[in-house]
Amino acid sequence: YKNPYYASGHSAMVHLFEWKWDDIADECERFLGPKGFGGVQISPPNENLVIWGKNRPWWERYQPMSYKLVTRSGNEQQFADMVRRCNNAGVRIYPDAIINHMTGNDPENVGTGGSTGDFHNWQYPGVPYGRNDFNWPHCVIGGNDYACCADRVRNCELAGLKDLNQGTEYVRDQIVNYMNRLIDLGVAGFRIDAAKHMWPGDLSVIYSRLHNLNTAHGFPSGSRPYIYQEVIDLGGEAVRREEYTSLAAVTEFKFGLELSNAFKGNNQLKWLSTWGPAWGLLPHEDALTFIDNHDNQRGHGAGGNILTYKQAKQYKAAIAFMLAHPYGEPQLMSSFDFWDTEAGPPMDHHGNIISPSINSDNTCGNGWICEHRWRPIYQMVGFRNAAGNTGVNDWWDNGSNQIAFCRGGNAFVAFNGDSWALNESLQTCLPAGTYCDVISGEKSHHSCTGKAVTVGHDGRAHISISPGDFDMVLAIYVGSESRL
Numbered sequence: 312y313k314n315p316y317y318a319s320g321h322s323a324m325v326h327l328f329e330w331k332w333d334d335i336a337d338e339c340e341r342f343l344g345p346k347g348f349g350g351v352q353i354s355p356p357n358e359n360l361v362i363w364g365k366n367r368p369w370w371e372r373y374q375p376m377s378y379k380l381v382t383r384s385g386n387e388q389q390f391a392d393m394v395r396r397c398n399n400a401g402v403r404i405y406p407d408a409i410i411n412h413m414t415g416n417d418p419e420n421v422g423t424g425g426s427t428g429d430f431h432n433w434q435y436p437g438v439p440y441g442r443n444d445f446n447w448p449h450c451v452i453g454g455n456d457y458a459c460c461a462d463r464v465r466n467c468e469l470a471g472l473k474d475l476n477q478g479t480e481y482v483r484d485q486i487v488n489y490m491n492r493l494i495d496l497g498v499a500g501f502r503i504d505a506a507k508h509m510w511p512g513d514l515s516v517i518y519s520r521l522h523n524l525n526t527a528h529g530f531p532s533g534s535r536p537y538i539y540q541e542v543i544d545l546g547g548e549a550v551r552r553e554e555y556t557s558l559a560a561v562t563e564f565k566f567g568l569e570l571s572n573a574f575k576g577n578n579q580l581k582w583l584s585t586w587g588p589a590w591g592l593l594p595h596e597d598a599l600t601f602i603d604n605h606d607n608q609r610g611h612g613a614g615g616n617i618l619t620y621k622q623a624k625q626y627k628a629a630i631a632f633m634l635a636h637p638y639g640e641p642q643l644m645s646s647f648d649f650w651d652t653e654a655g656p657p658m659d660h661h662g663n664i665i666s667p668s669i670n671s672d673n674t675c676g677n678g679w680i681c682e683h684r685w686r687p688i689y690q691m692v693g694f695r696n697a698a699g700n701t702g703v704n705d706w707w708d709n710g711s712n713q714i715a716f717c718r719g720g721n722a723f724v725a726f727n728g729d730s731w732a733l734n735e736s737l738q739t740c741l742p743a744g745t746y747c748d749v750i751s752g753e754k755s756h757h758s759c760t761g762k763a764v765t766v767g768h769d770g771r772a773h774i775s776i777s778p779g780d781f782d783m784v785l786a787i788y789v790g791s792e793s794r795l
């Protein structure tokens with residue numbers, strides 16, 4: 312459950328938050344596949360409660376009404392088309408699975424697929440679920456339950472959301488059948504939302520009943536789904552993430568917190584020479600890593616001071632470090648612009664999601680940020696693919712915020728977080744030749760639109776990054792995108 316089964320030459324996952332299935336399929340073919348992205352996390356594909364009372368907040372998709380594949384992102388047919396087209400483009404699909412709960416206490420009672428329910432009596436005919444399928448006696452998780460009481464965190468309602476009992480055979484069947492329908496349609500795995508609110512023993516039974524990945528979509532026979540469990544655990548809680556790493560991968564929230572701190576200037580970059588478990592992070596094979604996600608980019612959730620697209624220069628540098636370093640399985644956030652932390656995606660007055668427009672410079676419009684289309688970000692996916700399974704070698708730093716390292720003999724990256732210029736002859740570990748810095752520009756025909764770097768026969772090159780440069784990163788690697 313810890314192998315994402317990316318196609319060869321592909322790496323890194325992007326969360327296309329609130330994108331429609333047709334648009335994701337287009338993006339796989341026109342951008343993600345050609346740029347070497349490994350996969351896409353998609354918003355929950357199952358029917359959710361329609362909450363007009365809060366003008367369609369983003370979190371309505373985290374209130375299931377049924378497991379019918381009908382949401383504002385599309386229907387079952389569009390879902391199947393997206394998975395087929397993305398797999399054909401070498402890009403895997405990972406749905407966000409909301410299996411801890413159903414809806415909360417909002418007055419609405421109609422779902423995106425037309426299902427209705429009587430929530431006060433725990434009735435969800437769209438599944439169907441009734442009172443016996445939910446935990447009893449009724450209780451709601453309180454503030455200090457997180458620190459004291461692991462059983463209340465699992466058996467009581469999270470934020471008033473009706474809490475399913477995954478301990479019964481009937482509930483397990485509904486969940487397993489839902490997830491197996493998606494596996495048979497070709498998905499490569501799942502994000503398990505709110506995993507810490509479910510018993511590891513119940514999750515283990517559910518995972519064991521999932522089908523192998525569908526070989527018709529290019530997966531080796533006997534492949535188990537890639538599963539990464541959302542467990543927000545920054546320490547001090549009764550529920551610990553180690554309870555879940557024995558089952559499958561886990562979201563490593565400390566990763567984004569520490570790198571945000573470093574690239575915001577609260578911690579010297581030189582300390583990143585030991586980046587990985589030495590920093591208290593999970594073992595490499597257990598960790599799904601990211602800078603920000605849909606929840607903490609809005610300030611609540613784990614840790615308030617996470618870098619997001621709103622701090623562009625520092626964010627790009629932190630993302631570049633995440634993609635340049637071999638630790639963890641990285642996920643990129645791709646957002647829509649927001650000022651109100653409750654607001655949902657750009658929509659018309661009927662509530663239909665508006666598709667991202669693609670500008671002539673390949674950036675997005677219509678209110679979509681598309682961080683994954685920012686040059687430093689997609690170019691570092693190419694860097695990560697070129698680096699392959701090499702480690703970190705030839706680390707250099709200036710004793711404060713100028714750092715550089717190689718990935719075997721394939722790739723070299725340098726960062727300047729100091730307020731003065733980085734001007735050094737450094738070991739790049741690359742074969743002699745001229746390389747285009749993929750951060751400040753790209754290779755076009757036989758020249759570089761940004762910085763060009765000449766590597767001598769000793770592997771050394773003159774590296775310069777000034778504080779006034781648009782980006783604080785320089786990256787070159789052996790591959791068509793960089794080497795002249």
Ligand SMILES: O=C(/C=C/c1ccc(O)c(O)c1)N[C@@H](Cc1ccc(O)cc1)C(=O)NCCCOc1c(-c2ccc(O)c(O)c2)oc2cc(O)cc(O)c2c1=O
Nearest residue numbers: 370373409415416469470471472504505507541543606612
């Ligand atoms: O802020 C939110 C939504 C946050 C959220 C949504 C999806 C996630 O995957 C997530 O990590 C957080 N929701 C708003 C509004 C809201 C929604 C529903 C509701 O019944 C009450 C309020 C809010 O203010 N929520 C209360 C604080 C955030 O408490 C939530 C958490 C959560 C936050 C921190 C933790 O350490 C933790 O273990 C769980 O997970 C959810 C998961 C869901 O699937 C659906 C939810 O409504 C929530 C969720 O409310």
Ligand SMILES: [Ca+2]
Nearest residue numbers: 465474508509
């Ligand atoms: Ca629960």
